[in-house]
Amino acid sequence: MPRISHPRSSSTPLHEGGELALIERIRRRAGGGASTALRLGIGDDCAILRPRAGEDLLVTTDFSLEGRHFRRDWHSPQSIGHRTLARGLSDLAAMGARPMAAFLSLALPPAVARDAGWLEGFLDGLLDLAKQHGVPLAGGDTSESPSEQVLADIILLGSAPRGRALRRSGARVGDLIYCTGTLGGATAEFAQVQDGRGGKTQTASSMNPHLFPQPRLAAGQALLRRKLATACIDTSDGISTDLAHLCEASGVNAEIDAASLPLHPLAQQLTQEAAMAAALHGGEDYELLFTARAATKMPRKLGGVPLTCIGRVVAKKRRAPQVTLIAADGSRSALAAQGWEHLR
Amino acid sequence: MPRISHPRSSSTPLHEGGELALIERIRRRAGGGASTALRLGIGDDCAILRPRAGEDLLVTTDFSLEGRHFRRDWHSPQSIGHRTLARGLSDLAAMGARPMAAFLSLALPPAVARDAGWLEGFLDGLLDLAKQHGVPLAGGDTSESPSEQVLADIILLGSAPRGRALRRSGARVGDLIYCTGTLGGATAEFAQVQDGRGGKTQTASSMNPHLFPQPRLAAGQALLRRKLATACIDTSDGISTDLAHLCEASGVNAEIDAASLPLHPLAQQLTQEAAMAAALHGGEDYELLFTARAATKMPRKLGGVPLTCIGRVVAKKRRAPQVTLIAADGSRSALAAQGWEHLR
Structure with a gap:
């Protein structure tokens, strides 16, 4: 992930392996996605993308916060991962865009971070959907959650032919x-x-x-x-x-x-x-x-x-x-x- | 903001004005930033940017989570807003990039959402720094926080001449x-x-x-x-x-x-x-x-x-x-x- 959180107000490591270990677990899983636009993925201060000439870039961000958008006692980790990505992909779909790359900011409470199965299930759900739509997980951020809740923010970048993205504002009387x-x-x-x-x-x-x-x-x-x-x-x-x-x-x-x-x-x-x-x-x-x-x-x-x-x-x-x-x-x-x- | 959270697991409005009111408050403040790349800002499913030909696109996301990266009893809202954006801008700086647009996912606890002064102070800090570097706030997401903590995720997009972004990997013996x-x-x-x-x-x-x-x-x-x-x-x-x-x-x-x-x-x-x-x-x-x-x-x-x-x-x-x-x-x-x- 491009950046590692620096928690000045806490000295508790995220879990046994620390945040870098979490990043490594995500990076290993994210490796599969092929994208011509992605030039540099997880591991530097930023990811590098190369949009094609003649295309507009579309960007959307969506929180998926435990207790607000999902509950761990109601939703399987696979469902939570899938829904996290689906929220962003649906915004791209609404504008007719093709997905280019996804970025994930993910904060886990220590108990969840220690449960390797939860993160693997979450990544299964997220990456299965990503693979289905050919979108690489290109970066993001990880942190220990300051509460007992899993906090995720998904960022989707997409492309559309210049000036042609669908908008909410084009409806006319008689349509x-x-x-x-x-x-x-x-x-x-x-x-x-x-x-x-x-x-x-x-x-x-x-x-x-x-x-x-x-x-x-x-x-x-x-x-x-x-x-x-x-x-x-x-x-x-x-x-x-x-x-x-x-x-x-x-x-x-x-x-x-x-x-x-x-x-x-x-x-x-x-x-x-x-x-x-x-x-x-x-x-x-x-x-x-x-x-x-x-x-x-x-x-x-x-x-x-x-x-x-x-x-x-x-x-x-x-x-x-x-x-x-x-x-x-x-x-x-x-x-x-x-x-x-x-x-x- | 491109998307509005849809909290299936809660029916409490974010605050008196609801999430749309929060988005409106942010949109009004974000209006100032001029950017040739930004074609459509807050208000549709996605923002639209038009990167210049011959440039690579750089992307970074950084959490700023209360209790982890800041404390409201230690940091003024201006400082929290400033630090939230500075984390992302510094990642662009490290790769030699020019900032193009910022996106903010922001979740506020009800008590903070009701305190108009806090959000205004936060936006003062964030937008003063944004203005200083000519970066528009182009979109993001808002939600009610599921805990008593302010949760922010900042996303920065930047540009660098094709293939020339500075990386961590180029140091050689003797440098x-x-x-x-x-x-x-x-x-x-x-x-x-x-x-x-x-x-x-x-x-x-x-x-x-x-x-x-x-x-x-x-x-x-x-x-x-x-x-x-x-x-x-x-x-x-x-x-x-x-x-x-x-x-x-x-x-x-x-x-x-x-x-x-x-x-x-x-x-x-x-x-x-x-x-x-x-x-x-x-x-x-x-x-x-x-x-x-x-x-x-x-x-x-x-x-x-x-x-x-x-x-x-x-x-x-x-x-x-x-x-x-x-x-x-x-x-x-x-x-x-x-x-x-x-x-x-």
């Missing part, structure tokens, strides 16, 4: 609204995890949308390449919140057709009310929510995932709700942002 | 070893801070090497531009440790002349033994430690800071110490890495 895949699955599975059913799953499948979300990189890149989308965001906070972000950035309002929402099989097992709440407000599905001109011929699938038209972009009007939900019987209601973060 | 500025000051001031003397200082000066370290960007860039150095590292962990890293990477040994070490005025006030320990093992001076061919004519100052020759690179020999300290009377002793992290 249709689409999403990839299905909605509500993460919330439905999370309820199972909280009940002690399935949380310790160690391998990824499409039936684990909470434990092993699949960032939609291929779909995002195809949207960009084929110029299909006018605006895009990932559904990390719930579409009621994420669509509000997109509307805010684009200066428009939106209408969603409730009957059109593609529910994940796990959400379909819930009551209708719970399923709708999971689909609209649940978040962490890490699907793409995007807009396209009405005249654009949209394929049924993109990057291997189905696309569904769920609504349309309308003009911003005084006293009209930013997002309106239209029920199957045609009745209309304001869809307030009820994901984690409310727009005010 | 001379130099450092910028003075040593031991951070440790000396830290002792004062621990004793309750001066920790709440809110403005930077060269007499605050612990509270307001000055990353040596101009010196590092000049070393690269003028091709003066064969290898370089920053003195973040203490030169006994940092020089060992450089020797390890270069496959060489080193000798240091004790009498030549440039002591910071605050270190000169200590006993001779304490001053030597501070200079050799103290760390966090954030000076540059570099090697150069013996034939290279080295200026007295570089980037406004004095340079001092403190030793030489020698061949690696079986059973010889990696670093030898030569006392004023000519006696030789092994200099073990006694900074925070020991090489084993």
